[in-house]
Amino acid sequence: MKTSIATVSISGDLREKLEAIAAAGFDGVEIFENDFLAYDRSPRDVAVMVADLGLTITLFQPFRDFEGLPEPQRSQAFERAERKFDLMGELGTELMLVCSSVSPLALGGIDRAAADLRELGERAAKRNLRVGYEALAWGRHVNDHRDAWEIVRRADHANIGIIVDSFHTLARGIDPNSIRSIPGDKIFIVQLADAPEIDMDLLYWSRHFRNMPGEGDLDVTDFMRAVAATGYNGPISLEIFNDQFRSGSPRTIAADGHRSLVYLMDQVRNSEPDIAIDVPVLPPRVDVQGVAFVEFAADEAEAQVLAGHLRRLGFRLTGRHKSKAVERFTQGDINIVINTEREGLAHSAYLTHGTSAYALGLMVDDAAATVDRARALGAQLFSQRVGPNQLSIPAIRGIGGGVIYFLDEKSPLGRVWDIEFEPVSDPEPSRDAGLRRVDHVAQTMNYEEMLTWILFYRSIFVAEKSPMVDVVDPSGLVRSQVIENAAGSLRLTLNGAESHRTLAGHFIAETFGSSIQHLAFASDDIFATAAALQANGMKTLEISPNYYSDLQARLGIGGDLLERLRAANILYDRDAGGEFFQLYSTNVGEGFFFEVVQRAGGYGGYGAANAPFRIAAQKRSLTPATMPRQ
Numbered sequence: 366m367k368t369s370i371a372t373v374s375i376s377g378d379l380r381e382k383l384e385a386i387a388a389a390g391f392d393g394v395e396i397f398e399n400d401f402l403a404y405d406r407s408p409r410d411v412a413v414m415v416a417d418l419g420l421t422i423t424l425f426q427p428f429r430d431f432e433g434l435p436e437p438q439r440s441q442a443f444e445r446a447e448r449k450f451d452l453m454g455e456l457g458t459e460l461m462l463v464c465s466s467v468s469p470l471a472l473g474g475i476d477r478a479a480a481d482l483r484e485l486g487e488r489a490a491k492r493n494l495r496v497g498y499e500a501l502a503w504g505r506h507v508n509d510h511r512d513a514w515e516i517v518r519r520a521d522h523a524n525i526g527i528i529v530d531s532f533h534t535l536a537r538g539i540d541p542n543s544i545r546s547i548p549g550d551k552i553f554i555v556q557l558a559d560a561p562e563i564d565m566d567l568l569y570w571s572r573h574f575r576n577m578p579g580e581g582d583l584d585v586t587d588f589m590r591a592v593a594a595t596g597y598n599g600p601i602s603l604e605i606f607n608d609q610f611r612s613g614s615p616r617t618i619a620a621d622g623h624r625s626l627v628y629l630m631d632q633v634r635n636s637e638p639d640i641a642i643d644v645p646v647l648p649p650r651v652d653v654q655g656v657a658f659v660e661f662a663a664d665e666a667e668a669q670v671l672a673g674h675l676r677r678l679g680f681r682l683t684g685r686h687k688s689k690a691v692e693r694f695t696q697g698d699i700n701i702v703i704n705t706e707r708e709g710l711a712h713s714a715y716l717t718h719g720t721s722a723y724a725l726g727l728m729v730d731d732a733a734a735t736v737d738r739a740r741a742l743g744a745q746l747f748s749q750r751v752g753p754n755q756l757s758i759p760a761i762r763g764i765g766g767g768v769i770y771f772l773d774e775k776s777p778l779g780r781v782w783d784i785e786f787e788p789v790s791d792p793e794p795s796r797d798a799g800l801r802r803v804d805h806v807a808q809t810m811n812y813e814e815m816l817t818w819i820l821f822y823r824s825i826f827v828a829e830k831s832p833m834v835d836v837v838d839p840s841g842l843v844r845s846q847v848i849e850n851a852a853g854s855l856r857l858t859l860n861g862a863e864s865h866r867t868l869a870g871h872f873i874a875e876t877f878g879s880s881i882q883h884l885a886f887a888s889d890d891i892f893a894t895a896a897a898l899q900a901n902g903m904k905t906l907e908i909s910p911n912y913y914s915d916l917q918a919r920l921g922i923g924g925d926l927l928e929r930l931r932a933a934n935i936l937y938d939r940d941a942g943g944e945f946f947q948l949y950s951t952n953v954g955e956g957f958f959f960e961v962v963q964r965a966g967g968y969g970g971y972g973a974a975n976a977p978f979r980i981a982a983q984k985r986s987l988t989p990a991t992m993p994r995q
């Protein structure tokens with residue numbers, strides 16, 4: 366199946382757009398007329414450029430306000446179409462999109478529109494061109510693909526077909542299964558876009574908030590399944606109007622687009638096994654069984670400081686790497702690795718970001734298949750020279766240039782600790798604090814990167830995203846999005862900072878880029894954990910007394926429980942499923958921190974209601990010299 370993307374989806378001038386589109390691996394491109402008009406080379410030059418990049422032009426668009434006009438506007442519209450047919454000849458493209466009219470002059474009437482399209486088909490046929498008719502969701506008389514199809518059917522001309530666009534259908538809540546009754550060869554091209562669920566004017570929503578399939582909330586897979594059922598085998602083409610993408614990196618946006626189509630077609634193939642769909646077979650989405658380890662890069666001095674934090678959290682030094690400057694700390698099922706090597710990626714991560722949690726190890730069923738899937742989805746593979754007593758651990762690059770390693774039980778990877786590490790007993794053991802496993806990993810990034818990473822995680826792993834939550838930092842908004850699986854064995858929170866004055870923004874600025882900002886560990890008894898942490902000399906983040914007064918008013922928490930929460934600086938939340946308890950470390954460096962949580966019952970959230978108060982407390986505890994006060 367051929368992939369395509371509209372030039373309007375990418376930032377830059379026409380050359381930059383086309384280069385990024387070719388580099389991302391697309392077969393074709395829709396030339397959005399304004400992108401051509403704004404460019405200063407001739408149509409023939411553009412045709413050569415497109416061909417030199419190995420692309421074909423799948424569509425020229427849009428031709429507006431054509432059908433249903435009275436005279437003299439009707440004749441003028443045909444004249445206008447002839448001029449655009451001339452241009453298409455020079456560009457070397459044979460398909461034009463006519464979108465349904467929004468003109469106040471348009472008269473409406475299905476037969477009138479059909480007659481106009483039939484005549485346009487006659488004119489197009491003389492030049493071996495074809496015309497596809499698309500219902501805009503806000504079209505004056507035609508705003509539903511079912512009406513567009515009836516018009517195309519009545520036009521009854523070989524050179525006239527329909528163009529379906531997932532946004533226009535899904536945004537209006539039209540059942541995409543109505544596409545199944547359209548003959549596949551009358552669908553001239555399929556345009557795809559997703560969008561976040563926002564209640565707003567259709568035109569504004571479409572022009573500013575579309576995003577790549579898989580990044581939003583529309584059921585684009587369901588739409589594409591219906592298209593596939595018609596036997597359609599032309600190009601699938603992204604048409605994404607998005608303010609962020611217009612200012613984003615052309616290469617990144619184009620690469621995300623290509624990934625979204627590979628992912629989408631994989632989903633379609635899996636859900637329509639009886640339809641022959643010409644796309645490569647990928648290993649299935651990967652079920653993550655848990656976080657096997659988190660690896661920090663540090664120098665020797667900072668490794669000591671970090672080890673101190675870990676010991677106060679109840680971790681013990683339990684292993685030393687046989688050939689590298691790497692130590693393993695454990696508690697419950699949690700493994701924390703500190704890497705102080707002077708070469709390799711850990712060292713470059715340290716030089717770039719300072720002490721940082723630059724790598725994540727995930728336990729999966731099949732590490733090799735995981736990397737195969739990730740590669741097919743355009744992820745960058747990572748490997749380093751393997752020394753004696755070392756396994757070659759399959760890995761890909763993740764957020765901020767970090768790494769995600771994969772371990773499995775079916776290969777020696779599951780015995781990595783025995784193979785690569787020498788057991789040691791901690792010379793400075795602290796009290797076990799009852800931390801059982803990693804509850805979640807929080808990654809902070811610039812807001813513009815969030816969609817990229819949402820798509821990255823969702824396309825590779827079995828994971829869903831929950832709605833975006835706005836978290837109020839005293840100095841600005843931070844947007845938070847959860848990626849998690851049903852079992853809760855993969856829980857990632859992605860935080861997008863829009864301002865450098867927020868805690869998240871400060872962290873990105875000080876550590877030179879996106880990375881893991883906090884690790885949350887699960888306890889089965891947070892009060893016992895708090896007592897152990899205190900015995901170990903750990904300082905927890907101090908929460909304002911005002912917070913506890915409100916807890917009493919808001920949730921009716923009183924008496925002994927309120928006192929115990931207040932005394933241990935534990936935050937509390939409740940949802941329909943159960944209760945949630947959280948406590949925080951003070952900052953480790955420039956905004957990194959640890960969290961301890963207890964989920965009682967089936968609490969499914971992350972304490973979003975508490976975030977503003979926790980962030981305010983963290984900002985109070987940062988040194989005023991480095992952290993701008995509001």
Ligand SMILES: O=C(O)c1ccc(O)c(O)c1
Nearest residue numbers: 427464499530571572604
């Ligand atoms: O927003 C628009 O006008 C517009 C134009 C052409 C399209 O294909 C489309 O889906 C929307």
Ligand SMILES: [Mg+2]
Nearest residue numbers: 499530556604
């Ligand atoms: Mg469209």
